[in-house]
Amino acid sequence: MADKTTYSISELAKEFDVTTRSVRFYEDQGLLKPARRGQTRIFSSKDRVRLKLILRGKRMGFSLAETKELFDLWDETLTGNEKQLLKMLAILDNKRAHLEQQKNDIAQAEMEMETAETRCREALAELQKRKESQTEQPSSEKAGA
């Protein structure tokens, strides 16, 4: 299934849970370059990989333009001159910094989510206690303000 060599637009759309509209849009923006049989697009496994990369890029907060730039530079690493190669290396450095930022953000978020979860569970426990004491004799009440 995954080692097929060609794909229709709807096959790809279905596999990655995107609309055909999106796939066509990505082609329009120069991120995918499917072959054609007549009018019909025929996607290669390279296209499939790129679609996967596009979607991951999106999840990581990259714009389509950024991803396209990476694709283009990547292709140029095969034929490119020194200047382009150095640019690619520079961009890779930037991306690495980006990844570090993301890792920090994630670590922070994880910590805060633990705090949040604890607070929620404590609040729930508090509610439980009140429920139980409501069942007993209404002897005392806690202050509220």
Next chain:
Amino acid sequence: MADKTTYSISELAKEFDVTTRSVRFYEDQGLLKPARRGQTRIFSSKDRVRLKLILRGKRMGFSLAETKELFDLWDETLTGNEKQLLKMLAILDNKRAHLEQQKNDIAQAEMEMETAETRCREALAELQKRKESQTEQPSSEKAGA
């Protein structure tokens, strides 16, 4: 500086490198709730924290609406009923899944960036070799200008 209790809009904007327009927009969308002295907004340290969270949320791919929902639910954990608390816990679970996805994405990206870097450096080395063989006899050459 960071433990001040109130901030002007431009102070916050400067600190987090956003425009005042953005800050006002966030208020408009209900994410910030600065006090007012006359017309002028006065931001508390709570607002400052929230702004930080907003921006981190953006870096992590959260929309302002999503972040607002989290803020609102968070506030409700103080007063909220059981249903809201459970909802908050459910959302926290979702976010955790989201974080896992992000971590996977990052790990993948890191691996592929290594591959890319290697390819770049190899291509560069290849160019160097050709340069040298072009120069032929000259035994010593100094790099850089």
Next chain:
DNA sequence: GATAAAGTTTACGTAAACGTAAAGTAAATT
């Protein structure tokens, strides 16, 4: 008291990433 600096509201404009509808083609099925 004129002016500059920082703040405000109102409102139209914009870029990105598609959604959605219209209208047509091309192959497969009934």
Next chain:
DNA sequence: AATTTACTTTACGTTTACGTAAACTTTATC
């Protein structure tokens, strides 16, 4: 042959997250 199914192009519409300009107030400074 007629219809369904999958695909196509063209093109206007929509949401998010602001940018940008205009016109106005408030506070500080010369």
